[in-house]
Amino acid sequence: MKEIINTATATYQYTIGTQSITKSIGTRNVVVIDPCHPEDPLLRLTTMTACARCCQPLWLVAAVEGVSDKTTHFVFTADFDKKYRPLPEIFVNDVPIVGDLRRGVSLCVGAGQTLRITFGAIFPCDYSPCCICKPLCEKVTALTRICYIPCSIQRLPKYVYSNPVSFKVL
Amino acid sequence: MSNILNTATVEEYEYELDPNTHVEVTKGPISSTSDEPKVDPVVTLDKVCAPDYIDLGDTFTIDYILTNVDVGAAGPNFNNVTVTDTIFTMTTYATITGSTNFTSIDTGTGVGTVDLTSVGGTLDPGESITASVTFTSIGVPVNPSQFVTTAIALFYDVPIIMTTNDTCGSIIRNGDLTISKVMLTPSPVYVGQTVTYQITITNTGNVDSEIEAGDFTDYPPLTDLTDIALVAPPASISFDGTKIYNTVDITLAGGASLVITFTAKVI
Numbered sequence: 001m002k003e004i005i006n007t008a009t010a011t012y013q014y015t016i017g018t019q020s021i022t023k024s025i026g027t028r029n030v031v032v033i034d035p036c037h038p039e040d041p042l043l044r045l046t047t048m049t050a051c052a053r054c055c056q057p058l059w060l061v062a063a064v065e066g067v068s069d070k071t072t073h074f075v076f077t078a079d080f081d082k083k084y085r086p087l088p089e090i091f092v093n094d095v096p097i098v099g100d101l102r103r104g105v106s107l108c109v110g111a112g113q114t115l116r117i118t119f120g121a122i123f124p125c126d127y128s129p130c131c132i133c134k135p136l137c138e139k140v141t142a143l144t145r146i147c148y149i150p151c152s153i154q155r156l157p158k159y160v161y162s163n164p165v166s167f168k169v170l
Numbered sequence: 171m172s173n174i175l176n177t178a179t180v181e182e183y184e185y186e187l188d189p190n191t192h193v194e195v196t197k198g199p200i201s202s203t204s205d206e207p208k209v210d211p212v213v214t215l216d217k218v219c220a221p222d223y224i225d226l227g228d229t230f231t232i233d234y235i236l237t238n239v240d241v242g243a244a245g246p247n248f249n250n251v252t253v254t255d256t257i258f259t260m261t262t263y264a265t266i267t268g269s270t271n272f273t274s275i276d277t278g279t280g281v282g283t284v285d286l287t288s289v290g291g292t293l294d295p296g297e298s299i300t301a302s303v304t305f306t307s308i309g310v311p312v313n314p315s316q317f318v319t320t321a322i323a324l325f326y327d328v329p330i331i332m333t334t335n336d337t338c339g340s341i342i343r344n345g346d347l348t349i350s351k352v353m354l355t356p357s358p359v360y361v362g363q364t365v366t367y368q369i370t371i372t373n374t375g376n377v378d379s380e381i382e383a384g385d386f387t388d389y390p391p392l393t394d395l396t397d398i399a400l401v402a403p404p405a406s407i408s409f410d411g412t413k414i415y416n417t418v419d420i421t422l423a424g425g426a427s428l429v430i431t432f433t434a435k436v437i
Contacts, residue, residue, distance in 0.1 A: 006367065009349075009386070010371060010381050011386075012382075013380050014344070014345030016224065021225060023347070025348065026349065027350055027369075029352065029353060031359055033361065033394065035360075035361070
């Protein structure tokens with residue numbers, strides 16, 4: 001592991017009676033440079049609308065900002081409550097990819113870059129003959145998280161959670 | 171010198187004046203006083219300390235010259251002589267490394283008992299003995315502020331007990347500096363991070379200490395650090411692109427500190 005070794009020295013004098021005394025002192029400081037900068041990526045979640053309709057997709061956007069000085073590989077996962085399900089359509093910086101956000105999608109973000117993950121979710125049909133959805137008339141909350149392995153000695157997975165986003169289903 | 175006055179007195183006496191009439195006469199008092207000079211014994215203590223100034227770790231010696239002065243008459247023969255000196259108790263600041271003509275020195279009470287063997291067991295009129303103690307200074311005393319103390323000598327020839335005292339001491343002059351350099355930023359640090367170093371130079375002694383211009387240097391490792399900037403530096407401190415140093419002489423009084431802070435970016 002790399003170290004910063006820094007020394008400071010001084011020579012000084014004082015007198016005892018008629019005698020002048022000269023002495024020297026020094027100090028050495030050693031600090032370890034950790035090559036890994038364990039700065040968590042930033043994760044922000046927004047929704048394009050404040051409310052959703054049953055059986056109609058709701059689109060959300062998660063922004064992952066790589067604040068580390070290295071590329072961060074991570075798994076992106078989305079969670080909804082009340083039977084809301086993410087759609088398989090996912091766009092990363094407007095480029096479509098395929099994945100299951102409930103199980104997680106592997107992505108990476110470069111140093112200083114921001115990844116824009118657009119994904120949809122829907123409250124599914126209740127399998128009635130007409131697939132008629134009933135309004136929930138209540139609030140639904142979505143939350144995303146990323147899991148990554150920071151560059152550290154332990155190399156233990158670390159989770160970063162987004163802000164929760166709530167919307168009403170009409 | 172004093173005198174011994176001794177008076178004899180007859181308060182009253184009688185005698186017969188006329189043997190035929192038996193008339194008596196009463197007279198008195200009558201007295202006579204003896205006035206003889208008395209020569210008091212004289213003792214002296216001469217405490218001699220050397221050298222006058224010392225540094226921490228230096229050795230200093232105290233001689234206690236004890237004399238039963240010959241005053242021209244048969245005086246006391248002192249069979250016990252002690253010297254009481256606070257410096258014997260200052261073990262935190264001075265270690266006794268040797269002694270001469272002391273049978274014991276009690277560092278708790280500060281009493282040293284003089285060994286009179288070399289003068290035949292008693293200090294007779296006209297005799298003198300020198301008892302010595304050697305110390306090594308290990309600290310700067312606070313109270314007394316230096317090693318200047320008063321010694322009290324007691325001369326015993328019971329019931330005669332005589333006392334005398336004398337004062338001297340060596341003075342510590344020390345201007346030792348300590349230097350410490352710490353990184354105020356928690357370790358470890360990361361590439362790209364701006365870190366803060368702090369250097370503290372402290373005079374732990376009691377006299378001025380001088381760092382001549384250029385005699386303080388700090389060479390930050392420029393392979394690891396860049397953008398080095400002094401933070402509110404003292405006027406005497408500068409960075410020339412290679413080293414941090416003092417541009418003029420710096421005098422640090424006893425107990426004073428000089429603090430130098432700089433920031434740098436880890437590369």
